[in-house]
Amino acid sequence: MPELPEVETTRRRLLPLLLGERLLEVxxxxxxxxxxxxxxxxxxxxxxxxxGKFLLLPLSGGLELVLHLGMTGGFRLEPTPHTRARFLLEGRTLHFHDPRRFGRIWVVERGDYREIPLLLRLGPEPLSEAFAFPEFFRGLKESSRPLKALLLDQTLAAGVGNIYADEALFRAGLSPLRRGKEVGEEEARRLFQALREVLSEAVALGGSTLSDRTYRQPDGLPGGFQERHAVYGRAGLPCPRCGHPVERRVVAGRSTHFCPRCQG
Known part of the structure; x- marks a missing residue:
């Protein structure tokens, strides 16, 4: 599923194509x-x-188009066999490509997200100044849930999904199975910083394109951060730090990859 880096990359690529344009029809x-x-x-x-993982397009007249890419959604400059919606502009057409059909689009009064409850409960953006360590640490300490589940919840940090939760936990040296309330202040600081580093690097590299090749930038180019994955999708392969095989478990219903030796 596209996460913060993939959605942010899509936003940056769409900005010069959409800003100021008249949307004739979806x-x-x-x-x-x-x-x-x-x-x-x-x-x-x-x-x-x-x-978070939503694209927001403010429209004239006080409306807003909200778009969630789902698991396989993205924009293309040319039609594909999996084009599900077409954004007709005065000078071009953008094609919403979504093989698995989990993407969603809403047009609402600007800021009225009652039809989209997840938007109403999103936590701070992890690459913004609003992402503050005291609140992050308090959120960990108040929960008995595993760290992986907490990172996926979207209330501690908006936009973090499976890939970047695994990679941040690896960089911080923390097991995804640890309970939030068990994490000390120094460990929490490592995780806080690791989240910012991993997400920043992934945005700079255009996100991650996995083996299914479903995520691509609007111009068709793949992301590049998959070349830096240390644990995600690498079950059975040697840990890049210690050489121990990376393990896979299911946490919070999601495949979770970690090194049991480095993330004890």
């Missing part, structure tokens, strides 16, 4: 997944923003 045949899109017709796009 054309599709799925009114369950793509809701109220007729309200966007003829509106000018006033911004291309991101919140």
């Amino acid at each position: 054309r599709h045949q799925d009114h369950l997944r793509y809701r109220h899109t007729e309200r966007a017709a003829g509106r000018r796009i006033e911004g291309v923003e991101r919140r």
